[in-house]
Amino acid sequence: MSLTLENVSKTVDGEAWISDVDLTLEPGSFNVLLGRTLAGKTTLMRLMAGLEKPTRGRILMNGVDVTGVSVRDRNLSMVYQQFINYPAHTVYDNIASPLRLARMSKKVIDERVRETAKMLHLESMLNRYPLELSGGQQQRTAMARALVKDADLILFDEPLVNLDYKLREEFREELRELFKTKNCIAVYATTEPNEALALGGNTAVLHEGRLLQYGRTPEVYHQPKDILTAEMFSEPPINVVPGLVTESEVTFDETVHFKLNADLQSLTPGRYQFGVRASHIGLVPHADDDLELPMNVDLAEISGSETFLHVRSDKLELVLHLSGVHEYDVDEQIKVYFPTHKIYAFDMDGSAVHVPTRMGGV
């Protein structure tokens, strides 16, 4: 079953919560909705589910217009941030509840419940009550209840936000495994770019109710169509430097310049915004034509195996993502190397005009 949103908008009290979203999700796909809080992810999912009616536009399932159809008549399930389970039922009854509502035979119910419980490592907890379980186990129960139905559409609204980061890692992996073989459409909302990357599948980047870009996750990441998408979909945030392109050179703020290389030659002269990922700026030159920039260290944030180095000069502020531990004093003067082959160029409206090619393919 495929899901299509056609020119969908939702306005509440004059405010546009969702504007003109066109989106088609294929069966068997895992789709991540990425955006900040209040970007419209929850609203969009509620529209997909039928919990809300769009102000304009249509929603189609398998080509059939279901815009007015109530959620009860649609075949879907949803998992929320808060671990929502029936507190008075055991885990077994919780998972069985949608099947019992569908009046399936006891034997089939038992089989499906046990199968789903096994997938989510809940076999030993079937007789316990949700409130006796840990957060992770409660969320697994909620997910099992959503999965057992074998719905055509499963929606996840930031389900891992209340779990500690290691549990999140585990869950993400399990989710990836689980959905490899399923034929339903999964939609997963999150605010973290790294989570989108880890989950794979497709990503739709949302910002202020608008859909910025949708495609295979690595593609959206490496080939953002505009500067907003590049900014939303990177952690640490992509460095943006305004610059000027002339016949032969690229100048950053009148102080730093380098020769126009083969990659950027296609740019017509004018003002642009250049983007460089934090992990591409280094402390040693990688290529011969790396640009050397003297900077002052603002702060060195050290994580076990990586360092986030914040540097600045008179005109520029950059963040570097380095592997290894690098300790620096505040205001220490260092040189950083700016790769001229890995720059993104965006025109002043924000659209991407140049995206660096990537070794090993996308």
Add this chain to the structure above:
Amino acid sequence: MSKVKNNKAWLLVLPMLVLVSFSAIIPLMTVVNYSLQDILGNSAFFVGTEWFEKTLNDPRFQSALLRQFGFSFTILAIQIPLGIGIALLMPKKGWQASAVLILITLPLLVPWSVVGSMWQIFTRGDIGLMGHGIRELGYTYSITSNATDAWITIILMDVWHWTPLIALLCYSGLRSIPEAYYQAARIDRASKWAVFRYIQLPKLTNVLVIGVLLRFMHSFMIYAEPFVLTGGGPGSSTTFLSQSLTTMAIAQQDLGPSAAFSIIYFLIILAVSYVFYIGIMNMQKEKATKNGDA
């Protein structure tokens, strides 16, 4: 948020609509009808707003209205702070919490006319605990001959009867304040008064708005308790609006003026409730735009 429409729900509501129209709307229309006509036996003359003007200019109506406002504001001024105070003192957990909750709720469970009777006996000079007790102390106390005594007693009775409602509302409001706020206040070395003023009171505003609305509306319509306790006396010193109205309508059979009176009465309450409603809606709107959704 607008929900997807499900028209089947209207069918379920239909029986209730029929019932409400019989018991409320049709009688209401009748009253409106009476208020615009002069009815004598079988003949009816349309008189327009004459009854309304007559009622509004009637000194009895005006004094009853004044008394009513006086009463409502007085009890609000007493019950709200007192209710908050009781809520602050109530224990938070353990069996004591349950015990105190039950004790506090008891006055609310007594039927209203029984409340009136209880206090009437309570304040009698001969067999009443309070009445006799006060007389023993040397004060002349009589609710039947002294207007001040009658007022004080009615107010006392209402405070006894209804303060628990405010206390319960505030108690639940206080329970919903996360512990971290109190901890932060301790760390900031805030005094108990500062904690009340800056943490508890602001968080109680929602609950208090509902409390004030309920108490105002109800006290404005009060009938059974003062009627049983003082019968409106001595003289007309404790005759409030509702009693004034029933006297006019039933005892004097003045249908026209009493219909007009009812409608004026109804409109006053509606106006005040509407003001509160706007206030509550504004507060909720503020909250919604701030929390938003993902």
Add this chain to the structure above:
Amino acid sequence: MAEITLSSLAHTYATNPASPEDYAIRKMDHVWHQGGAYALLGPSGCGKSTMLNIISGLLQPSEGDVIFDSRIVNDLSPEERNIAQVFQFPVIYDTMTVFENLAFPLRNIKTPEHKIAPRVHEVADILELTPVLKRKAKNLNADEKQKVSMGRGLVRDDVSAILFDEPLTVIDPQLKWKLRRKLKQIHEQFNITMIYVTHDQLEASTFAEKIAVMYEGKMVQFGSPRELFERPAHTFVGFFIGSPGMNFLDVTINNSGAQYGDIDIPISNHQHAIAKASESDNIKVGIRPEFVHVWDDRNEEAFEVQIKDMEDLGTYRIMSFYFGDSLMRARLHEDQRVPQKKAYVSFPEQWLTLYIDEYRVEAGNE
């Protein structure tokens, strides 16, 4: 300013504790030095919040002492210990402006007004709250509110320590970044003891000079982020630090070294000697995905393995592969050649850690 010592400290919520499992914090001794930036890191339920509340005074320990600068403070409340605490969600006084919120702690101790204003402005400046000083606190967004919460702790100059209980939980990921940086700058500027509780290893490592990793009520390691990463003292630390965590293989010891199934795993002589001497049957080797060497081509020193999955994480890739029956992971740099189906990996001895009964055995040359 204070040096905080925990002496023979233990805590249980049960009235009659019968076994170690009943203890939320098992018996421990620890010193938090003055002016340090520390993190308490661990999964939910490990006891870190309990520990924080014992240090701050919101909880009395059932055993042992909490000592501030050689003074036993068990019976003292947080305000008496001069502790400032920042909670998971912003705690602000809604009806006051930002300025009044920040001035509140100073007003409560009757500081003269002319001293309050400059102090409030100083703190507001550092937290970048100056533009909103006149606004009502309830009209701010989540991260500004959290900064106000922090500001109240900074505004007093007699603060002995500032404790943070997962303070960035409600903050947007784009902004978490900025607040982390802000916290570090504040620490460098004010030099107050700061203890930060979190379950996020990146947050802990970025903020802290030393991290105390807690697991089931025990402090399993206390060290710098680098030490935790390169030399985890307990398998849990190896698992919990690093994304993804360390790879573990159950091995047996024979006369020549360690074996996984019938594959020889290189370990040092010193490690071998200790492992052989111990009678435990719980022996593991661990290696982090970052240190698994992935060769471009077949190599004599490398093991040939079947690839299960290749994840593209933007600036690096994670390769999951089967080593015998175990699933392991290796981290590949973005520009590295991406193997298909089969790969060639080796485990450099210097990065292989030996664990006996979950605790690390020194390699002998440290």
